[in-house]
Amino acid sequence: MLDTDYIPTLSDMVEARERVAPHIHRTPVLTSSFINELVGAELFFKCENLQKAGAFKARGASNAVFGLSDAQAAKGVATHSSGNHGTCLSYAAGRRGIPCTVVMPRTAPQAKKDAVRGYGGRVVECEPSTSSREAVFAEVVAETGAEFVHPYNDWRVIAGQATCSAELIEQVQGLNAVVAPIGGGGMVSGTCLTLSNLAPSVKVFAAEPLNADDAARSFRAGHIIADDAPETVADGLKVPLKELTWHFVRNHVTDILTATEDEIVDAMKLIWKRMKIVMEPSSAVPLATIIKNRDIFAGQRVGIIITGGNVDLDKLPWN
Structure with a gap:
């Protein structure tokens, strides 16, 4: 933890x-x-x-992903992001060969959703508010057991x-x-x-x-x-x-x-x-x-x- x-x-x-x-x-x-x-x-x-x-954000995402133990990494990583952190976490997870799920506002730029998927990440959409983002994310973590990599905190x-x-x-x-x-x-x-x-x-x-x-x-x-x-x-x-x-x-x-x-x-x-x-x-x-x-x-x-x-x-x- x-x-x-x-x-x-x-x-x-x-x-x-x-x-x-x-x-x-x-x-x-x-x-x-x-x-x-x-x-x-x-x-x-x-x-x-x-x-x-x-x-x-490739810097922080890579540090988090490559700092995980093998046991942690096996369950994958997850985050909520308006775009760049999710993209970069998907990039880093892809480099390590582990799954990545990103909760994104439905209003996020299509280019950023496409980028997450392009690096092998899974996009789960939410409403464009912090409260919706965090509620949907809690469901994702409960479902996957993935390691939460917060975009900044x-x-x-x-x-x-x-x-x-x-x-x-x-x-x-x-x-x-x-x-x-x-x-x-x-x-x-x-x-x-x-x-x-x-x-x-x-x-x-x-x-x-x-x-x-x-x-x-x-x-x-x-x-x-x-x-x-x-x-x-x-x-x-x-x-x-x-x-x-x-x-x-x-x-x-x-x-x-x-x-x-x-x-x-x-x-x-x-x-x-x-x-x-x-x-x-x-x-x-x-x-x-x-x-x-x-x-x-x-x-x-x-x-x-x-x-x-x-x-x-x-x-x-x-x-």
């Missing part, structure tokens, strides 16, 4: 890095002189949209996500800040874990859609505020914080910045146009918040984590 109270440490990240290395890419860091000039800062985009299975997942910023600070020297999108907070927590230990002078900012700003409101209130079913184009950022991720957010995040739907779409178009890289709306939120808050980042060297590239090309948000 997973210890849900355990706070991952730097040594967990180091072990995760060794464990996941055969199963992930060391993703590149790209820059844009046009965007740098626009925002008045040097931005370094860590391109997890080019990661295995198209998202950073899981120390194994956070330790895996922490390997991303470990690479980033090796690839780019002298960063002043790192900005990552926040939904449940897995990537932000992993970023806090690594940077607070290895580069404590680097500030961590989280970026969130204004339409799903429960993390920002939690940050201001000093306790978790959870929205059940927010509506935003950034479909990967609809879920609330949980206890483990809240620990990292309240102790290590400098601020949580928000962007409107139009600002997110404009930032997404800008990156597609200027950098020629495919990314999903959730990944555009950090740039949208930097453009909106130029004064905070003026003259600084800023890392941006582009979290995923699994966009539904038939439903681009500007069509």
